[in-house]
Each structure stands twice: as C-alpha cells, then as structure tokens.
Amino acid sequence: MKSRFRLESALLPAAAAAAIAALWWAAVVWTKTNVFPSPAAVARGIAELARKGLLLAYVRDSLLRVAAGYGAALAVGIPLGVILGWRPEAGRAANPVIQFLRPISPLAWIPVAIVLFGVNDGAAIFLIFLASLFPILVSAMNGVRGVPAMYRQAGANFGLAPGALLARVVFPAALPEILTGLRIALGVAWIVVVAAEMIAVNSGLGYLVIDSRNAGKRYDLVVAAMLLIGAIGLLLNILVQRVSRLRAVRWGFREEAS
Amino acid sequence: MIPQPPAGNKGGRVNSAGLTDPETAVPRPLPVRRSRLIPFAGIALLLVLWDLAIRFGNVPLLPGPVAVARAIGELAYRGFLVKHLVASLFRVTWGYLLAVSVGVPFGILLALYRRGGLALAPLVEVVRPISALAWIPLAILWFGVGDLSSVFIIFIASVFPLAVAAMSAVEGVSSTHWNAGRNFGLSAGEIGRRVLLPAILPRLLVGLRLALGIAWLVVVAAEMIAVNSGLGFLIIDARNAGNRYDLVVAGMVLIGAIGLGLDFAMRRMEGLPALRWGYAGGAETP
Amino acid sequence: MTAALAPVPGRTKLAIRGVEMTFRGGDAEVRVLEGIDLDVREAEFVCILGPSGCGKSTLLNIVAGFLAPTAGTVRIDGEDVRGPDPRRIFVFQERGVFPWLTVEGNIGFGLGRLAKEERQRRIRHYVRLVGLEGFEKAYPHELSGGMKQRVEVARALAVDPDMLYLDEPFGALDSITRLEMRRELLRIWHAEKKTILFVTHDIEESVQLADRVVVLSARPARIRRIVEIDLPHPRDLSARRYLELRDGIFEEIGLAHKV
Numbered sequence: 001m002k003s004r005f006r007l008e009s010a011l012l013p014a015a016a017a018a019a020i021a022a023l024w025w026a027a028v029v030w031t032k033t034n035v036f037p038s039p040a041a042v043a044r045g046i047a048e049l050a051r052k053g054l055l056l057a058y059v060r061d062s063l064l065r066v067a068a069g070y071g072a073a074l075a076v077g078i079p080l081g082v083i084l085g086w087r088p089e090a091g092r093a094a095n096p097v098i099q100f101l102r103p104i105s106p107l108a109w110i111p112v113a114i115v116l117f118g119v120n121d122g123a124a125i126f127l128i129f130l131a132s133l134f135p136i137l138v139s140a141m142n143g144v145r146g147v148p149a150m151y152r153q154a155g156a157n158f159g160l161a162p163g164a165l166l167a168r169v170v171f172p173a174a175l176p177e178i179l180t181g182l183r184i185a186l187g188v189a190w191i192v193v194v195a196a197e198m199i200a201v202n203s204g205l206g207y208l209v210i211d212s213r214n215a216g217k218r219y220d221l222v223v224a225a226m227l228l229i230g231a232i233g234l235l236l237n238i239l240v241q242r243v244s245r246l247r248a249v250r251w252g253f254r255e256e257a258s
Numbered sequence: 259m260i261p262q263p264p265a266g267n268k269g270g271r272v273n274s275a276g277l278t279d280p281e282t283a284v285p286r287p288l289p290v291r292r293s294r295l296i297p298f299a300g301i302a303l304l305l306v307l308w309d310l311a312i313r314f315g316n317v318p319l320l321p322g323p324v325a326v327a328r329a330i331g332e333l334a335y336r337g338f339l340v341k342h343l344v345a346s347l348f349r350v351t352w353g354y355l356l357a358v359s360v361g362v363p364f365g366i367l368l369a370l371y372r373r374g375g376l377a378l379a380p381l382v383e384v385v386r387p388i389s390a391l392a393w394i395p396l397a398i399l400w401f402g403v404g405d406l407s408s409v410f411i412i413f414i415a416s417v418f419p420l421a422v423a424a425m426s427a428v429e430g431v432s433s434t435h436w437n438a439g440r441n442f443g444l445s446a447g448e449i450g451r452r453v454l455l456p457a458i459l460p461r462l463l464v465g466l467r468l469a470l471g472i473a474w475l476v477v478v479a480a481e482m483i484a485v486n487s488g489l490g491f492l493i494i495d496a497r498n499a500g501n502r503y504d505l506v507v508a509g510m511v512l513i514g515a516i517g518l519g520l521d522f523a524m525r526r527m528e529g530l531p532a533l534r535w536g537y538a539g540g541a542e543t544p
Numbered sequence: 545m546t547a548a549l550a551p552v553p554g555r556t557k558l559a560i561r562g563v564e565m566t567f568r569g570g571d572a573e574v575r576v577l578e579g580i581d582l583d584v585r586e587a588e589f590v591c592i593l594g595p596s597g598c599g600k601s602t603l604l605n606i607v608a609g610f611l612a613p614t615a616g617t618v619r620i621d622g623e624d625v626r627g628p629d630p631r632r633i634f635v636f637q638e639r640g641v642f643p644w645l646t647v648e649g650n651i652g653f654g655l656g657r658l659a660k661e662e663r664q665r666r667i668r669h670y671v672r673l674v675g676l677e678g679f680e681k682a683y684p685h686e687l688s689g690g691m692k693q694r695v696e697v698a699r700a701l702a703v704d705p706d707m708l709y710l711d712e713p714f715g716a717l718d719s720i721t722r723l724e725m726r727r728e729l730l731r732i733w734h735a736e737k738k739t740i741l742f743v744t745h746d747i748e749e750s751v752q753l754a755d756r757v758v759v760l761s762a763r764p765a766r767i768r769r770i771v772e773i774d775l776p777h778p779r780d781l782s783a784r785r786y787l788e789l790r791d792g793i794f795e796e797i798g799l800a801h802k803v
Contacts, residue, residue: 008376012376036399049471091298095297102471103471103518105490106514108479111503115503191387195389195479196394219396225392434640435642438640452653
C-alpha cells in the first residue's frame, strides 16, 4: 500500500501538471494570441537563458542576496528574540513596536533603503533582512516564552546557572518553534528578493521578470522566470522541512495521537 | 458554578482536567498599573531613538518623528489622507474577498478528496513562492494598468496562503469527531455543516488573519507600480515628485497603523466566545 | 427515531466470527487481531480486557463499523455491520465531545430529527441523569475531564441506542473520579438495559463492571479466556469471590501479586 501511495503521489501531480500544460497550450492556440507564450515557448526561453549563461548567473545572484539578508536576520533575530522572550517585561515593551513595524510592506521601505544604501544590492539585501527579521524574531520570542516552567525548574534543580539554563534547556525546547519561524522567514525572503530586484537592482530572477517585459515584451522569459522562481522557492521550503526532520528537533513536530 | 481556572494564570496550557496547567502559566510579577505602561515605554523609546538618530546621524533626507507627524497633519488637512486610505482599503477588500471565496473552498476540497489533494497540492506549492509582484507583467497584459491589475495582484497573493490554511485546518480535524458524526447517522452534507465547518473555524480564522496581513503588504507594493492613488502610490510619488521624505515616512506610518488595526480587528473575531474553545491551550500565534 | 428493541435477555445481540485484522504500514505488515469469535447477549455488560496496544480498541472499532476487518464477520441482530450506525453509539474518551457546542448542544446532537419539545425534554432528562444540571450552557473547555466524559455518555444515551461501545472512557480521569463514573455507568446500565461493550486495560475495572470479561492476549490478539463474573450488583470489592475472580485474571495474564 505504501508503494501505491508513493506511485500516486508522484504520478498524480505529474498528471495534473500535464493537464494544465495542455489546457494552457489549448488556450494559447484558441485565442490566437501573439503575446502570451505557449508552454513550448517557455521551455525554449529557459533553454535560451541557459545557453547565454544568464540562467545560472541570475539564480545565483538572487540566492546570494537571500543568503545575505536572511543570514543577517538570523544573526539579529534569534538572539534578540531569545532575549525578549526570556525577559517578559522586555518582550512586552518591544511587542507593540514589532506589531507596528511588521505590517509595513518591505517595499514601503524602499525609499528609505535607497537613501541609506543607494540603488544597489545593499538596498535589496536590507529589504530582505527586514522582511525575514520579523517571523524569526516573533517565533524566537514565542518559542522561548512558551517553554514550560516545568523545564526551567528542572534545570534549576540540577544546579544550572542562567547561562547554561538558556543554552541547554530553554533554547533546545524553543527550537521547534524557532524552526517554524525560520521556514516562514525563508519563504518571505524569497518572495521579497524577487520583488526587491524588480525595483532596485539589475540582475537576478526578479529583475528578469521586469526586464523581459520592459526590454521587449518577452513574455516567454517572464513566464520562464516565474516558473523558476516557483521551483526554487519550493526547493528552499523542502530544504527547511528536511532540517525539521532531524532527530534533534523531530520531537517538536510530532503530531499528537488523536 | 462553572469551574474557573485560578486567577492570575494567564496563557498557560489547559490540561486534560480542563484547568490551566499551573506549570505552564506565565507569572505576573509586576503590579497592574506599572505593567500597563510598559508597552508605551517601548514605543516611546523607539521615538526617542529615531529622533536622536536623525538629529545626530548623517542622513540629510530622512525626517524625524516631528516632521512625520506634521506631514500626516498636512495630508489630513488637504484631504488626501482619506482619499489614499480609502483607495488602498478598497483594493484590499476586493482582492481579499475574492481570494477567500476561491481559496477557502478550494483548500477544503483539496483536503477532503485525497486524490485531488495529491494531484494539486504540489502544484500549489510551486506557485505559492512566486512573489505576487512577479505576476505584475502578466496582470498588466491581461488587465491593463489600473485597479483591476492591483486587485488581481492582491488576489494572487492571498489565495494560496488561504487555500493552504483551509487545507491544513481540515486535516487538523480529529478523527474522533469525524467518527462521532458518522456514528450519529449524519449524511455527508450534515457532517460538513455540523462537524467540519465548526471544527475548522478557529484555525481557519488564524489563516484568514495572516492572509489579510499578506494582502495588506501586497496592496502597498501593487500600488507602487500599477495605479495612481493609495498609500503605496503616495510613498513612491512623494519621493519621485520632490523628495518629500516626510510624506514617504508618513505613508509608512499610516500603513503600519492600518495593518495593525486590521490585525487587531481579526484577533477580536477570534476571541468571540463561540470560538474561544479553539484557543484553550495554544500559545499565541505569530 | 426508532425505539430500542425491548431487550430479550439471553438472546444473541452481537455475533463476531473469525475476525482478523492486519494493518499494512510502510512495507511491514502488522497482525493485530487473530481469529476472534465472540457472542454477546442482549443487555449484557461485556468487558474486553488486554494490555495497551494489544488491539482491543481495534476490535471495538471494527464492531462499531469504523474499520473493516481483513477477515471474518460481525453481525448485530442478524445483520452484517457495514458502517457506523446511530443505533450503536461509540463513546470515545472525553476528546469526543464537540468543543464548539455547549453541553446542551452536544447532548442534543443526534436529536435533530425530533420535534423541538421532545428534544428539549430528552436533553433535560439526560443532563439530569448524568448529574450536570446547571452546566447546560457551559462549553467543554470550561469543564473538568470527568464532566466532559459525562457529556459524552449523555450524548450517546440521548439517541436511545441499543448498544454502547466504550473505549477506555475513564482512562484520562483520576482514580477517585473513575470509581464514581463506574458507579454511574452501572446505575445507568441498570436503568436503561443497554448492551454494553467496554474496552479497558484495568483488571479491577473489568471485574467491577462486567458480566463477562474477555481476556485478550498481547499482539496479535487472540481470546485467551472468557471469565464469567457471577457477582451480584452492587459488587463488594472486599468479597472473597471478587478477589478470587480478580486474582484469577491476574494469573491468567501472568502477573504476580506483589509489587
């Protein structure tokens, strides 16, 4: 039964994708559009990008920006979140600030980013940093705050000093929740890098989306870029999910038996 | 008469006896009056730091808090505040409601029909990471520059998180409840109405709230590109048309405030007594 | 709502023949139940006893129609069991209570087809029967575990089923509440004369409650022995016969008397 399930979960999406591609192609033919690309045209577009060496270069540039912004968010967000969660009064002071800043779209920060960094990678990375910071910060805060007092008491009982308590009890206990925040933040980072590139720089997948249209109505490249964005986003998500399956943290994600 | 959890046990997990687990309760160390001031202290600190940074930092263009406050006043006085606000809210409402009416049923169906879920869920996972803004060229191609495009962008941005939230809410319904529904001889439609829908409501509402937040983030971005009214437009235009950074930041502040307000309103809905059962025992969601 | 058939003591209500259950998880096959044959009479109280994980809940789920066995048949009143049926209500542990409905709402859940007055009357009757007056408008998350369990029992009884299936219903309760709930259950059983199948891992509980105790082996579960409990109700927990029967089962399962 397991192998049948495996077969189905591979075949069915493939079948669905094929069906959608067929509908797409039919729609293109039926409406006789000159502009909107057929699936074949998109495939050829991807091949063209690969041939020109742009494919890898653009993907690499986007990923590098994500790595920089996301990395910075990790470096700031986790320690800050842990501290804010550890000291509830500090958390309560910071909370309104966080709740207020969070709904401001990273793209609304663009003018500020440009003033601070100029129109270049720095601005884009700053935006990614901002966007990823909040999920990480909030989940670190909540994770630490949600550690049952029982665990802290047990740690203290064994004579752990606060520093060791934090490192050996609180942080591991909070890790599953933090990982969830990391996964969300990575998803956000990937969305924002694409958006940031459309506006502030001139390489990367987001740039490709806008430039293909502006520089020549190359909608085949637009759609090709979109599909690549989707595929890489999915891969990133799977990557983080793999991390949450590691035995060191799997305990936090096990479903309750009903 | 009804057993109440002991006073002062806020935020703890509810154990199987239905009482707040004292082990997980968050203690309240400060007297009430002082603790109420703390949130304001945070904001006050932020404002002070901001003001100092502008005064003594080397950023000639960026405004301090006072200049921003004046800019907001200016907008209100000239009638633009309401105009832009309404425009943005209008687009969000349409895009979001469309996304709810498409995404939620779709997600529920994906969860209920195993084969459909297996077939389509991976495809949704591929489309979901595509930033809504990457759809802008297509939106303009299909709908032209204007309101319809930005509503479409908001729709695209919210529909996938909504579908996923609905799917996971349905998957989270305990099999005990399904079985109880079947045991009492309910028809499929009745089970859907009397067991499924009430059971998914709390988690679904959380998903709705998060998706509304996404819709609000995106409306601002969508406006920067496709239209000529609204808070997003204000931000870009204020910069382009004269480096009015005080208006830019004023726009940002307003965006933050509205976003906060929307989030707050949705949380209120989650707190309704008929729904509060869904939260007995969960930590606060982001 | 069909009225329960007037119970004819001695007549076979439930007939289980050759039931087997094998789960296929991953690439492994797990044999849970093997060759189960059992007859249950009308108005009988039968306990299914076994260690945790032996498959007794699986057996109950099969009898209730939530699972189909890999082999064998289950017949009630001569008809094959094909799925869950409101004439035979399953009482889950307290988690089966619907958290979005009040006590009233839960108890009245299966009564949708009745006229409003009749429904109210029944709800009031069963609220009183399980001792929850005053809590009609309370939500489950405001109640203790024992109270939630009582809501569940009331909900099951309200539709007047012929049979009740209980799957370790008192497992999550403290031992004092458990004793009270057992007494309640017996009182209700005497009053309403339902046929009851009760799954438990607690030897004492089975001897305190049942007319017959079906002792299952560890996985794959087979019926080791069926013990007739010929004690009158109310059962004296210090009577010699009680202790004999209890110790007999202890020995059957291979447990020592000393801790």
